[in-house]
Amino acid sequence: MRPSVGPKRHDVKGREGYPGSSTRTGRHLEAGRAVDYPRTVRLTAAQLADFDAQGFLVLPALFSRAEVEVLRAEVPVLFAEDTPANIREKVSGEVRTAMGLHLRSDVYARLCRHPRFVEPARQILGTDHLYVQQAKINAKVAFSGEAWQWHYDFATHHAEDGVPEPLALNLHVFLDDVTEHNGPLVFIRGSHRGGPVRTALDTETTSYALWTVDNETVARLARAGGLQTATGVAGTALIFGDCLVHGSPPNMSPWDRSIFSVILNPIANAQTRFARPDYKHHRDFRPVAPLDDGCLLTARAGAAS
Numbered sequence: 001m002r003p004s005v006g007p008k009r010h011d012v013k014g015r016e017g018y019p020g021s022s023t024r025t026g027r028h029l030e031a032g033r034a035v036d037y038p039r040t041v042r043l044t045a046a047q048l049a050d051f052d053a054q055g056f057l058v059l060p061a062l063f064s065r066a067e068v069e070v071l072r073a074e075v076p077v078l079f080a081e082d083t084p085a086n087i088r089e090k091v092s093g094e095v096r097t098a099m100g101l102h103l104r105s106d107v108y109a110r111l112c113r114h115p116r117f118v119e120p121a122r123q124i125l126g127t128d129h130l131y132v133q134q135a136k137i138n139a140k141v142a143f144s145g146e147a148w149q150w151h152y153d154f155a156t157h158h159a160e161d162g163v164p165e166p167l168a169l170n171l172h173v174f175l176d177d178v179t180e181h182n183g184p185l186v187f188i189r190g191s192h193r194g195g196p197v198r199t200a201l202d203t204e205t206t207s208y209a210l211w212t213v214d215n216e217t218v219a220r221l222a223r224a225g226g227l228q229t230a231t232g233v234a235g236t237a238l239i240f241g242d243c244l245v246h247g248s249p250p251n252m253s254p255w256d257r258s259i260f261s262v263i264l265n266p267i268a269n270a271q272t273r274f275a276r277p278d279y280k281h282h283r284d285f286r287p288v289a290p291l292d293d294g295c296l297l298t299a300r301a302g303a304a305s
């Protein structure tokens with residue numbers, strides 16, 4: 001399958017990077033102390049090469065503690081809402097996934113337009129014309145949070161929504177510390193490289209129907225690339241592509257685990273079927289425009305005043 005919207009990669013000369021690489025910083029006041037953040041966020045050449053090779057990036061502490069607090073403060077209200085966009089676990093009935101968040105919360109609308117998400121996505125995909133395909137929190141409550149089976153996102157995007165090509169990016173930020181114990185995502189390194197593999201629709205294992213990858217294929221891909229568990233402190237971000245095979249085990253630990261996810265897709269690669277509800281695949285194809293880097297902290301200031 002050949003992408004019709006070609007990713008324009010490696011356009012990185014003279015760019016700023018994430019903390020730890022050379023950055024032009026702005027200063028924000030966090031919990032009484034000044035903290036430096038990159039004002040313009042660009043991936044380095046090494047990060048782009050890693051993304052190409054492995055299919056994902058882990059960006060430690062991309063968002064600050066103070067920003068995570070702003071995001072977490074919204075969660076109880078959103079999870080308490082009685083809406084079909086809150087999908088519940090099969091066994092416990094706890095919220096498993098809260099969808100449509102940029103339409104339900106100003107803070108999450110801001111997060112979807114955050115330059116630390118939008119700029120790297122533009123850079124990887126080589127276009128500024130991206131729309132918000134899906135915005136959600138995946139929660140795994142302590143002791144009872146259920147698994148996500150082995151899958152890659154494009155299988156669902158293509159089969160359910162008629163997305164033509166595997167170009168969408170899934171961008172996550174951890175709302176809790178994610179450890180090896182509380183149900184982290186596990187990636188199969190390099191599993192995107194051969195393109196889409198065979199899938200089947202699983203409507204049984206969890207409450208969320210998913211196009212999943214069979215064990216034989218998982219074993220072959222895992223033998224070739226190995227597994228990588230995505231852990232980190234709250235505020236850590238992940239970026240992964242539409243063909244990367246991943247999953248996550250149940251949370252049998254005493255610690256909750258919540259992760260926010262926004263999927264950004266090129267408008268030229270938008271869905272062509274509209275059977276699923278809007279909160280599973282949004283129909284607003286206007287390009288997402290980045291806000292300023294401090295947009296989450298000013299949301300908190302706005303709420304307090």
Ligand SMILES: O=C(O)CCC(=O)C(=O)O
Pocket residue numbers: 138139148153170183184185246247248259261
């Ligand atoms: O939250 C998880 O554990 C899995 C999320 C996932 O598979 C996805 O966002 O595609």
